Amino acid sequence: MLKIKNLSVKVDEKFILKKVNMNIKDGEIHALLGPNASGKSTLAYTIMGFQKYKVSEGEIWFRDINITNLSIEERVKLGIAMAFQSPPAIKNVKLSLLLKRIAKEKSIFNMKEFSLISNLLEREINVGFSGGEKKLSEIIQIISLKPTFVILDEIDSGLDVINLTKIVKIIQDKLINNGVSILAITHRGDILQFLDPDVAHVMLEGEIICSSKDWRKPWETILRCGYEKCKECEERELLTN
């Protein structure tokens, strides 16, 4: 579904990502682990096509289409969507208006999960939303786009267990159970046990230094030794395809 080939990315002439490779197949869940400022969100924004993130080398393919030079909205049209870690406020624009504009099907407004954001609909987008409200709003917006591949950027950050469970249930019911592929970016890893990813990648200083089909292996090492020791880890592995 999504193939990232040898991708290097610059921001303001500074290399942030270095020769990143990733292959996410249909229906797979991948986790991208890494400390703050390791380049995880840069990868997300580059997959989305944000102009600030300049691809200096490599390609991104989505469903056999080279999307490296496509606009953001063209990528969305192909089925890519992203839940933002810190979505910006859009003043004076109600969430309900945006949802009506973007929803692929009207049935979104009838699904039971929609009731969870009923108190947010008449509010301005992300203006004064709590952390949990922002995450809920992001997930509902994503679902309304009916994507086939979703990036969840730190969807577990700042959430208590109750809210995290609520969010994960929606992700499970509305995305995973519908065969949507997922790239879950996480720093603290709270979401790993809920999503049980097929592959976990570890990113350090813009490079993927470990990719494992058993997410527990790198995660336990990280818990034990911290991210900084990952580079020295003798057990780290890299998947070739």
Place this chain on the structure above:
Amino acid sequence: MKSVRNAKSANYLQINHVIKKLLSEEGVILRPSAEAYEEFEEAKKYLDKRPSEGYFIWVRQQISHPLSTCITISSPNIHQNINNLIIVDPGINVEIYSICNAAKPVLCGVHEGYTKIILKENSSLKLRHFHKWGVSDEVKTVTEVMLEKGASMLSFYKCISPLKKLSVSSTAFLEKNSSANFEVSILAKDEEAELYESLFLNGDNSNGIIKLRMISDRNAKITSHSKIVANGAGIGHIECMGLLLSNNSIISSIPEIFTKNKEATLTHEASIGKISEDEINYLRSRGLTEEEAISLIVTGFLGETLLH
């Protein structure tokens, strides 16, 4: 509530220099301002001279729905010189929609509008004033408001269609316990626009807000002068926000706060910038094109919360 947003439902409709509709109703005196000048002492008191055109609205009893006025230019090279007078009697609350527009895009019209508003004790007025002109039109609108004790006014002026030259001036004089909230939203393109907003907090416990939203696009220049003067122990705030949509456009914002009273509190904030790339990217990541994203942000910026 009856619809007030089109000319058909207007209480007062003027096209070029001709009054096409004048619809009085119970509790409201509505006349051409020239006639009112001869007929009512109250009108003569506030009008400097006999006007040539314009309306006189005197709200004497509480009404349950908004009033509306519409002044249009529909022929080439028309020069309107409008003199309006609105009086709201004590304790009455009223809402007025006021539309001034050109019927066609290139009529080279001139619209000069002078409106005086008298709000008697404890009355209130919500005035929504919309302008829609053509690219060759020149417009000057001057509003003067006298707020007696306990009166309040919410004024919302909006002009987002580009014209040649725009000058908007509003001045309010506030007595004790009165309040005025002036919001002005303009989008200028290939245009020169000047805004002058002034509030005089003359009475104790009076309060006023000036809120400007300015968007300057291609070859436009917007200059705003906003001023609050506290003679009494009032509270005032000026908020000027500007967005530049292109490099060859200019916004100049000059807020001024002036107090003679040590119990008064006056504040101001001003910012001019470009549209946040984060906001555009966010909306594009929901499938909107760049143009659609900018349009949504701009409309939101101009102040009215977008409804369904």
